[in-house]
Amino acid sequence: MLTDIWTVMRKELQEAFNLGDRVGKFGLLFMMFSFGILLPWQMGRSWVESPITLVYWSWVPLFLVNAVVADSFAGERERHTLETLLASRLPDQAILFGKLLAALAYGVGLTWASLLVGLVTINLFHGEGRLLFYPPAVALGVIGISxxxxGLAAGAGVLVSLRAKSVQQATQVLSIAIMALIFIPTFGLQALPAAWQERLWNIVSGWNVTQAVLVAIAVLAVLNSVLIGAAMRRFQRARLIAD
Incomplete structure (x- = not known):
């Protein structure tokens, strides 16, 4: 099973990193420059000392994974290669998890590469002879939450791509979902009565960074499990061929 999953992963990663990848080389360079050089240089030591950086590292993989996962099944359908893939000896779970893990490895791998470049930038421009690194709780949050x-984007993306008729349709649905995920909580909190906002702020401000990170990781882990479970139920060879 692991060999079959790796076979699918390798194929997907090769397609993601070829000259025609969906993000484009300019987009990848811009992302690496922004989160690896520009923002760390501008924010200084707060880039590694402030928990607010967790917000940045939770957003980046969403967009990177979204850029490739939309093609996972919708692209095969457009290129008329889905039937060939489904007719292969590969088990259902190997196909599903190979595509899911490839998108995850692509997005999270580039995110962590930007993270390392950012640490180099911080130490070069703001280290002043000392090695700067994230506090343990923030480091755990950066790695776990990213x-x-x-995984959240990969699970949702595979689920959407299984149903979408085209890559464009899948990309649009996922982009709207990401925007909603970011903006609805922001504007929703602002719409709450002032007393509710104050009460919520008092609860959150009483947490330490470790507690907040563990809660976020737990919530994301549950959501990941739900989406992956839904994708496993949705992935049915006969239905996909009929579609």
Whole structure:
């Protein structure tokens, strides 16, 4: 099973990193420059000391995974290669998890590469002879939340791509979902009565960073499990061929 999953992963990663990848080389370079050089240079030591950086590292993998996962099944359908893939000896779970893990590895791998470049930038421009690194709780959050955030995008993306008739349709649905995920909580909190906002702020401000990170990881892990379970139920060879 692991060999079959790796076979699918390798094929998907090769397609994602070829010259025609969906993000485009300019987009990848811009992302690496922004989160690896520009923002760390501008924010200084707060880039590694402030928990607010967790917000950045939860967003980045969402967009990167979304850029490739929409093609996972919708692209095969457009290229008329889905039937060939489904007729292969590969087990259902190998196809599903191979595509899901490839999108996750692509998005999270580039996110962590930007993270490392950012650490180099911080130490070069703001280190002043000392090695700067994330506090343990923030480091745990950056790694865990970025991984699970990417998993959330991969799970949702595979589920959408299984149903979408085209890559464009899948990309649009996922883009709208990401925008809603970011903006609805922001504007929703602002719409709450002032007393509710104050009460919620008092609860959250009483948490330490470790507690907040563990809660976020737990919530994301549950959401990942739900989406992956839904994708496993949706992935049925006969239905996909009929579609």
């Amino acid at each position: 991984l699970l955030s990417g």
